[in-house]
Amino acid sequence: xxxxxxxxxxxxxxxxxxxxxxxxxxxxxxWLQSLGARVSGFALxxxxxxxxxxxxxxxxxxxxxxxxxxxxxxxxxxxAAQPEIVFHLAAQxxxxxxxxxxxxxxxxxxxxxxxxxxxxxxAPSVRAVxxxxxxxxxxxxxxxxxxxxxxxxxxxxxYSASKGCAELVTSAYRASFFDGGAAIASGRAGNVVGGGxxxxxxxxxxxxxxxxxxxxxxxxxxxxxxxxxxxxxxLSGYLTLGQRLIETPAAxxxxxxxxxxESSSVPVRTLAEAVVxxxxxxxxxxxxxxxxxxxxASLALDWGKARLRLEWQPRLDFQRTVALTVDWYRExxxxxxxxxxxxxxxxxxYDAAR
Numbered sequence: 001x002x003x004x005x006x007x008x009x010x011x012x013x014x015x016x017x018x019x020x021x022x023x024x025x026x027x028x029x030x031w032l033q034s035l036g037a038r039v040s041g042f043a044l045x046x047x048x049x050x051x052x053x054x055x056x057x058x059x060x061x062x063x064x065x066x067x068x069x070x071x072x073x074x075x076x077x078x079x080a081a082q083p084e085i086v087f088h089l090a091a092q093x094x095x096x097x098x099x100x101x102x103x104x105x106x107x108x109x110x111x112x113x114x115x116x117x118x119x120x121x122x123a124p125s126v127r128a129v130x131x132x133x134x135x136x137x138x139x140x141x142x143x144x145x146x147x148x149x150x151x152x153x154x155x156x157x158x159y160s161a162s163k164g165c166a167e168l169v170t171s172a173y174r175a176s177f178f179d180g181g182a183a184i185a186s187g188r189a190g191n192v193v194g195g196g197x198x199x200x201x202x203x204x205x206x207x208x209x210x211x212x213x214x215x216x217x218x219x220x221x222x223x224x225x226x227x228x229x230x231x232x233x234x235l236s237g238y239l240t241l242g243q244r245l246i247e248t249p250a251a252x253x254x255x256x257x258x259x260x261x262e263s264s265s266v267p268v269r270t271l272a273e274a275v276v277x278x279x280x281x282x283x284x285x286x287x288x289x290x291x292x293x294x295x296x297a298s299l300a301l302d303w304g305k306a307r308l309r310l311e312w313q314p315r316l317d318f319q320r321t322v323a324l325t326v327d328w329y330r331e332x333x334x335x336x337x338x339x340x341x342x343x344x345x346x347x348x349x350y351d352a353a354r
Contacts, residue, residue: 003352009246012036054336071115078126083125096201114173149188185252194230232316237258265300274322
């Protein structure tokens with residue numbers, strides 16, 4: 001496929017992006033800005049430290065700070081943007097936080113999604129909506145094979161269950177209210193890594209904090225297998241899906257997996273060791289954390305449908321994913337003002353190689 005820059009599809013197109021102050025949202029907002037889209041965002045204030053602030057993402061868009069659970073605030077922001085495409089990335093995105101705040105997780109991830117779709121019903125400018133959920137939306141039976149889109153929704157922890165519920169909400173709204181209206185699809189991605197993620201209880205931010213402070217790195221479930229993918233991989237899937245929803249709405253209005261290559265599904269400890277090697281400090285010791293809350297032993301996505309019907313596929317292998325991630329953090333550690341430049345450079349190089 002041609003690069004998004006070459007196609008010019010997003011140039012001048014009004015886009016509404018929820019969650020633009022978060023890790024994935026800040027990368028998405030920056031990519032859309034680089035493509036010439038007219039970006040409006042709606043999200044909570046960024047948690048510090050923040051890629052959104054470090055990369056000065058707000059300078060290239062209309063940014064509204066608000067809560068998805070407040071429909072009276074969300075709907076006017078959507079109406080003011082008059083978007084053609086909506087990308088819904090806002091969420092309570094941390095599994096462990098969902099145990100401590102289950103009600104906040106369900107209200108944000110489930111009712112927040114319902115609020116957005118209900119507001120879209122009354123926004124005639126909207127032609128396409130991409131609802132981003134998670135690979136954890138599936139009922140995880142610890143199967144040896146990768147999960148496919150028709151597999152049942154589920155979730156043992158509040159976060160996973162909330163993402164399964166968000167998928168059901170999306171399906172219900174699509175069937176009930178959008179026949180002949182806006183095209184609605186959902187995108188499911190795996191364990192995303194990349195520069196600028198500073199979240200608590202995530203392996204790569206924990207690794208970077210340990211490396212920069214020369215402290216032991218805490219690791220939970222070192223043998224758990226996860227589908228690691230660079231943040232640009234699923235974002236390219238969402239951008240592709242947004243375009244297809246405009247061009248062929250009937251064929252694209254369904255659920256889609258965007259996973260990494262099979263070789264990128266490796267244990268947590270393998271990722272940790274690869275990051276330390278790439279950083280260049282092999283002396284760092286790991287400190288295994290007790291597994292006090294349930295975490296799945298294995299999880300993988302089958303993205304064959306996206307390859308066949310969207311002509312999308314991951315392009316970064318595991319080593320390249322690690323290298324890009326560590327390069328970003330290393331340069332930021334050397335020069336914090338480099339956040340915008342590094343983010344734009346990695347986006348430009350990835351898009352040019354499509």
